[in-house]
Amino acid sequence: MSTATQRPLNVRFLATSFLVLWLILAAFPFLWTVWGSFKVEGDFFSKADWANSMFGTLTQAETGGAFTGAGYFGAWIQEEFWRAALNTTIVCFFVVTISLTCGTLAAYALSRSTYRYAFWLLLFALIFRATPPIILVSGYLLPFFEWNLWGHLSTTIIVLVAINQPFTLWMLHSFFKNIPKDLDESAMVDGCTRFQAFRHVIIPIMWPGVITTGLFSFLLAYNDFAVTQMLLSKENQTVVPKLFSFLGTTQTKGNVMFAVAAVVSITAPLFVMIVFFQRQIVSGLTAGAVKG
Amino acid sequence: MKHGSFFWFVLPSVILMILFIALPIVSVVTQSLYTQHEQVIVTVENCGPFGCTEAQSVDQEATQALRDAQPLGKFAGLDVYKDRNHLAITDVARAWENSDSFRGFWNTLMNLPFYGALSFTLTYTAIVTPMTILLGFAVAIAVNSVARSLRGPTIFFSLLPMIVTPLVGALILFWMVDARGILGTGLQWLANDPTLSVKASTPMMWIMLMVYGTWSSIPFAFIVYYAGLQTVNQDTLEAAMIDGASRWERIRYVVIPHLAPLTTFIALIQLMDNFRVFEPIISFQAQAHARSLSIAIFTDLGGETRLLSSAAATSVLTIVFVAILLSPVLVRTWRDFGTSK
Numbered sequence: 075m076s077t078a079t080q081r082p083l084n085v086r087f088l089a090t091s092f093l094v095l096w097l098i099l100a101a102f103p104f105l106w107t108v109w110g111s112f113k114v115e116g117d118f119f120s121k122a123d124w125a126n127s128m129f130g131t132l133t134q135a136e137t138g139g140a141f142t143g144a145g146y147f148g149a150w151i152q153e154e155f156w157r158a159a160l161n162t163t164i165v166c167f168f169v170v171t172i173s174l175t176c177g178t179l180a181a182y183a184l185s186r187s188t189y190r191y192a193f194w195l196l197l198f199a200l201i202f203r204a205t206p207p208i209i210l211v212s213g214y215l216l217p218f219f220e221w222n223l224w225g226h227l228s229t230t231i232i233v234l235v236a237i238n239q240p241f242t243l244w245m246l247h248s249f250f251k252n253i254p255k256d257l258d259e260s261a262m263v264d265g266c267t268r269f270q271a272f273r274h275v276i277i278p279i280m281w282p283g284v285i286t287t288g289l290f291s292f293l294l295a296y297n298d299f300a301v302t303q304m305l306l307s308k309e310n311q312t313v314v315p316k317l318f319s320f321l322g323t324t325q326t327k328g329n330v331m332f333a334v335a336a337v338v339s340i341t342a343p344l345f346v347m348i349v350f351f352q353r354q355i356v357s358g359l360t361a362g363a364v365k366g
Numbered sequence: 367m368k369h370g371s372f373f374w375f376v377l378p379s380v381i382l383m384i385l386f387i388a389l390p391i392v393s394v395v396t397q398s399l400y401t402q403h404e405q406v407i408v409t410v411e412n413c414g415p416f417g418c419t420e421a422q423s424v425d426q427e428a429t430q431a432l433r434d435a436q437p438l439g440k441f442a443g444l445d446v447y448k449d450r451n452h453l454a455i456t457d458v459a460r461a462w463e464n465s466d467s468f469r470g471f472w473n474t475l476m477n478l479p480f481y482g483a484l485s486f487t488l489t490y491t492a493i494v495t496p497m498t499i500l501l502g503f504a505v506a507i508a509v510n511s512v513a514r515s516l517r518g519p520t521i522f523f524s525l526l527p528m529i530v531t532p533l534v535g536a537l538i539l540f541w542m543v544d545a546r547g548i549l550g551t552g553l554q555w556l557a558n559d560p561t562l563s564v565k566a567s568t569p570m571m572w573i574m575l576m577v578y579g580t581w582s583s584i585p586f587a588f589i590v591y592y593a594g595l596q597t598v599n600q601d602t603l604e605a606a607m608i609d610g611a612s613r614w615e616r617i618r619y620v621v622i623p624h625l626a627p628l629t630t631f632i633a634l635i636q637l638m639d640n641f642r643v644f645e646p647i648i649s650f651q652a653q654a655h656a657r658s659l660s661i662a663i664f665t666d667l668g669g670e671t672r673l674l675s676s677a678a679a680t681s682v683l684t685i686v687f688v689a690i691l692l693s694p695v696l697v698r699t700w701r702d703f704g705t706s707k
Contacts, residue, residue, distance in 0.1 A: 085613065089508040093520060096505050099581065101523040103538045104530075106548065119546035127548065176378040183375030187367040195376065197699065202387045204688050206642035208660045209681040212667055213390025216397065216674055220437055236386030239379055268371040297531040299645050300660070304667060314533055318648070321537075334541070337534050348525050355525060359586060360593035 104341065111338045112141040115331050145331035146339070149320070153332055155339065157309075158316035161227060162296065165312055168231045169295040170288050173238045177291075178284060180239075181246030182272060186255065196247065199240035207237055208300040215304070225307030233305060234295050241294065242287055248361050249283030250276075286358040289351055296344070313340050391685065398678035401442040405429045439675060446679040453683075454478045480680065483657045484687075486572070490658065491640040494579040498636055499629060501580065502587020507617070509588070510595045521589070528585035536578050536649030543574060571655040578646045583639070587632050594628045595621070634695055641691060659684045 110118040113133045120126035130140040137144065149155045184192050214233065218224040257279075258271040266274065296314075303315040311319070317340060320333040348355065406428040412419050433439075448455045461474035475481045509520050527535060542549040545563045554562045564570045598621055606616050644660035647653060653661060659680060666677035 086511060089511045090516070092504065093508045093512055093516065096508075096584075097520060097523050100527050100585070103535075103542060104526055106542065107538050118541075119544060176382060180376040180379035183367060183372045187372050189367075189369075189372075192372070195380070197696065199383070200696070200699075201689075201692065202383060204638045204641075204692055205387065205391070206644070206660050206684065206688075208642070208644060208663050208667075209394060209684060210387060210390045212663055212674065212677040212681050213392075213394040213397070214386075215667065215672065216437060217393065232382070233386055236382040239383050240387075243379065268367065268375075272375075293529065297533075299531075299533050299648070300664070304664075314531055317533065317537075321651075333537070337537055340534050341530055344529050344531070345526070348522060348529060352522060352525065355529070356521065356589055356593070359589045 104345075107334065107341075108338050111145055111331070111334045112143065113331075114142060114144070118331065118334060145335035148329075149332040149335040149339070153316075153320070155313070155316060155336055158311050158313045159339070161306075161310055162312040164227060165231055165234065165302075166292055166295045169234045169238065170291045172231070172235045173242050173291045174284055174288055176235070177239065177242035177246050177287065178280065179272075181243050182250050182276060184243065184247050185250035185253075186258070196243065199243050203240040203244070206300075207298070208304075210237065211300055211304045218305070224305065225310060227306070227310050230302060230305050230310075230312075233301055234298060237298075237301065238291050238294050242291060245287045245290065245358065245361060246283060249280070249287070253279065282354075282357075283361075285351075286354045286361070289347070289354055290358055292347075293344075394678045394681045394685075396678075397438065397674055398446055398682050399441060399443060400439040401446055401675045402439045402673075403429065403432050403436070406432060442675070446675050447683070450478065451676055452480045452679050454480065479657070479662065480683070483659050483662045483680075486656045487641060487643060487658045487660075489572070490576060490579060490643050491637060493576050494583070494640050495633060495636045497576070497580045498583040498587050499632055502584045502632070503591050503625075505584060505588040506591035506595055507621075509592055521592075524585045524588055526585075527582045530582075532582065532645035533649055535582055536646040539574070539578050539581070540650050565651070568655040571650065571652045575643070575646050575650060575652060575656055578650075579640060579643065583636060586635070590628050590632055591625060594625045598624050637691055638688075641688060659687075 110127055113127065113130050114136050116132035116136070117127050117130050120132075123131075126132060133142055134140055136142075184196060210233075215224070218229065223229045253276065258268075258275050261271040261275045262268065299314050299318070302312045303318060306312065306315060308319075313336070317333060317336045320329065320336055406425040407422050408425045408428075409420055409422050412421055447453050450457055457478055458475065461471050465471040465474060476485060505520075505524070509517055530538075539549075541547050543553070543564045544550050545554070545565070550562075550564060553564070554560050564574055602620050603616060606620050611619065642660050643658045644664065647656055647658060647661050648664075653665065657665075662680050663677045663684070666673040666680065
């Protein structure tokens with residue numbers, strides 16, 4: 075360590091305690107909810123004594139064990155959350171593949187063109203990126219009803235792909251900018267067409283950027299609420315609108331635990347994703363900023 | 367790149383954006399100039415043994431036929447914008463004349479749906495954005511100065527609040543601050559008031575929404591700043607130290623200027639995202655206390671009768687505000703491009 079980066083003890087103590095505080099703030103709500111999802115409602119919301127939610131006093135009394143899977147059973151089997159999970163898988167898979175296919179082609183062209191219209195296209199993409207999705211939804215409803223497009227998974231997939239495009243373009247654009255122009259240009263000097271140069275020279279080396287962008291496309295599709303809630307019919311719901319429908323019917327006892335179980339089920343895949351792709355997510359977040 | 371090949375490469379992406387982003391915006395603008403057909407009223411004469419009475423009733427069939435024939439509704443010009451749910455021009459003018467103090471006028475204004483939503487959205491954006499930047503910077507500086515062993519877990523857990531579905535993250539916090547949840551009970555204990563409920567109080571609701579907003583975007587600012595800190599020139603830092611700069615002075619005069627461009631980037635992304643604040647209000651069931659512009663549109667679209675024109679007018683007004691918000695950035699990007707050519 076150079077002398078410039080050495081810290082006095084009190085500064086280090088302050089920094090460490092601040093960090094520990096932030097870590098608790100960031101992680102504790104999730105751990106708490108995962109723990110609570112295996113309890114009954116009386117323990118999850120323990121008015122009498124907060125220690126109940128730790129030791130599961132009421133869960134013990136009602137079910138005979140300290141943990142219960144009743145919330146998960148109710149949500150996944152009784153309320154057919156599995157159907158929503160299946161729909162989400164379909165939607166995410168197609169949104170990511172179509173977004174990346176259209177996005178890589180366009181972003182590659184944008185990164186290689188020096189004309190002014192390429193810049194205008196990126197600028198418009200930025201404006202589109204700033205438009206709240208709910209505004210677009212209010213534009214879709216009438217035509218979709220008129221042409222009987224409302225409610226289908228395929229419509230939602232195409233809409234999500236389109237809403238993803240501006241972001242995908244910007245991100246992939248900054249990745250392609252970092253691939254030297256000489257590579258594909260020398261291939262073209264050797265007689266390749268532009269598309270052949272893209273196919274044989276760029277595609278083999280573009281995967282790190284594409285995987286990172288794909289992760290963010292997945293997140294946009296998976297986390298969306300405005301579009302999926304307004305454009306999907308009840309039987310085609312994905313997990314997030316399904317969770318929202320649990321919230322509307324929480325009057326009866328125990329139903330709120332369905333929602334808690336659904337919340338944990340929705341978070342789990344994201345958690346796994348961070349475990350495996352932490353490096354790519356971080357590089358994606360910084361890609362636009364540090365270089366641009 | 368040649369014009370021809372550029373055209374074919376961008377074609378799929380551009381078609382998608384035109385069909386599903388540009389055209390819907392046009393459709394929203396058109397829709398906002400129309401309003402729903404009024405119900406067709408027919409007068410029926412009922413003649414009984416005690417003479418005839420005239421009754422008016424709604425002709426459901428004719429109304430439906432008219433609505434089906436012209437789904438857009440009838441042309442209304444700017445009427446929808448001027449009505450009570452949007453710019454409320456007559457109400458504002460009346461309030462301006464009648465209220466004796468600015469405070470009274472302000473209160474009347476905040477009770478109008480559109481201005482209420484606008485003021486929440488702007489307050490939220492104006493508070494959450496700087497809070498995120500400040501706290502994100504603090505976390506990044508802290509991570510940078512602790513032992514390496516703590517860095518991995520910090521980055522891992524820090525990603526959670528940001529990556530998790532907004533509706534879900536907000537729900538998790540909402541359940542914890544519920545009067546029966548752990549944080550809610552803790553607050554009651556702290557305030558020594560067993561009836562304290564976040565759900566029931568407008569200021570508490572606003573604060574909770576902003577706490578959620580900050581909590582969920584600190585990670586983004588943190589990661590970007592942390593990456594920036596790795597590229598601070600160590601020689602400059604050391605030189606500043608030899609010249610006698612204190613710890614704080616080194617941060618102030620070396621690190622912060624280095625991170626300035628990153629701040630612009632974070633601020634831009636955060637402004638865009640905070641201005642569309644939507645999911646937390648749904649999760650917190652806070653529509654009674656805090657309505658954002660997105661919520662106003664969502665409420666119009668949902669429910670029994672879809673108020674398409676009303677939603678469209680709010681949408682257009684929102685777009686105008688987004689454009690104002692973005693204009694400095696757009697002008698700067700445009701100028702940068704002009705000079706770089």
